[in-house]
Amino acid sequence: MEEAALVEQLKRRFAAVLAPGAAGLMDDAATLPPISGAARVVSTDQLIEGVHFVGDEHVQSAGWRAIARNLSDLAAMGASPVGFTWTLALPTRWLAGRTSLLDTFARGAVAACARYGLPLLGGDVAATSGPFVCSVTVLGDVRGAPLSRAGARPGDGLFVSRPLGASARGLELVLRGVARSRRVLERRALAAHLWPEPELALGRALVGRASACMDVSDGLLRDLPRLCRASGIGAELSEEELWAAVDPAARALGLAVALAGGEDYALLFSLPPRRRPPRGALRIGRVVEGSALTLVGATGARRPLFSGGFDHFA
């Protein structure tokens, strides 16, 4: 198929979520809408066949996830979606058939765009001899100062926005070839992995309230140290609270695997002591002086987080 025909096909698919004057579709660039808020932010991420998804069975989910993971970055800044651009590196294989893989992918992406109000601003498609690569750049507006990883202070509480680990369990099922299940917890795990939900509403609500925030995309055990380094602080995590923050669907994985799995797309944030945590948030510990990350057991025993059993996952 010619590039022009491909662009037309994608344009039809995205008709409902196309920004006025979208580019690559018309001019060489798209003119952005005026800023509605105090600041505009930009973030970018890519999804690669064979790395971020495997096989043809979950291509529609891959389209959803390509959008959702970028929206999660906006949520982490407290931003509302403004629009996105993307580039698609297309293997010939993706264009074949009555319902092409490209079309399946696009359907997943459109669903996420419609669900979260993210219009397409422009894009570029080109042939590749390698795997499919989708690169997405999202723009968002923040009403107030954008959330940052760098503001956590000693005494603040540490929270995650929802239970973790379900996506890790879902990925395990997918890799074992389980695409659907009648068991409630397995369905929950598959949904968490295949159709993750960015925490946009919560992110907005945390603007001006959370002292630091980021999204949990690589697993709490990789992401928490990033927040601590950015803020120049340490943390004490409660083993009991961590267990309570593991999704029921992931309990069987054990604490370390559930918290190292990645693609949770929950928000991890710190709140000054006087602030009431938002509904549904789960406390996992508190911010302390220094740089040490400490795990506090149910009996009060303290050990370093990364030589107490977690380090080989991080």
Next chain:
Amino acid sequence: MEEAALVEQLKRRFAAVLAPGAAGLMDDAATLPPISGAARVVSTDQLIEGVHFVGDEHVQSAGWRAIARNLSDLAAMGASPVGFTWTLALPTRWLAGRTSLLDTFARGAVAACARYGLPLLGGDVAATSGPFVCSVTVLGDVRGAPLSRAGARPGDGLFVSRPLGASARGLELVLRGVARSRRVLERRALAAHLWPEPELALGRALVGRASACMDVSDGLLRDLPRLCRASGIGAELSEEELWAAVDPAARALGLAVALAGGEDYALLFSLPPRRRPPRGALRIGRVVEGSALTLVGATGARRPLFSGGFDHFA
């Protein structure tokens, strides 16, 4: 190499052209600078190993071109650069050696960023089993109404900003394995292909003056019909003027090949009759009613552009 170490390496490489608070480097998204102008525009494009460049010899040029081709889209809108984000899909092969291909690519990209004042705002790197893919998204500001493809009117003159075809001749040399030459015209052709220069200053100067504008990235014979369709007009091209618009380095290719080659990154624009063309611009014809594209020979003979010998290139 770990992703964190890679990001650090790129950060050092880009130290001179890093935006304050660049993302992927710090927070989940980067906060954009305030708009300096009437409108902010966004454009995106990708560069794929094996498609847009071949072999390891011209990787530094590939880095330059990845930036330059996006800047050319900004030039086509009359915009000044604000910043860019990128994603890099990295084959293992690109990380090996004392001076890795990634580092070579980055040096080419940094050189273009420094030359045209384009800071890095954020990015993402990930492994791929396939070819290297670099996706770039640029943001720019326009002082006035962004230039568009859609405003050409009957009676307007049609111009290109500089001679065309040198890049096509350069590509021909590169594909024949000629990477350097002592012949002036071959050097000119290689430079045009390997180190193209976006017309940012001219683009800015055309804001409020040109009735339509785009950049010539796929060859005049592919791009002119796009401008005509967007504007809903036809065009009469002068064969004599077209010959004069072919770069001396490309004359030997013949008119059709020189004008179908692509990657010129000149600007194609229309000017109302009363406007004086900018210095260096080359007139190639005029805008007419209807939708026909006509070639007018030196003797005044008229034939359709795309059944007069050009059609098998378009």
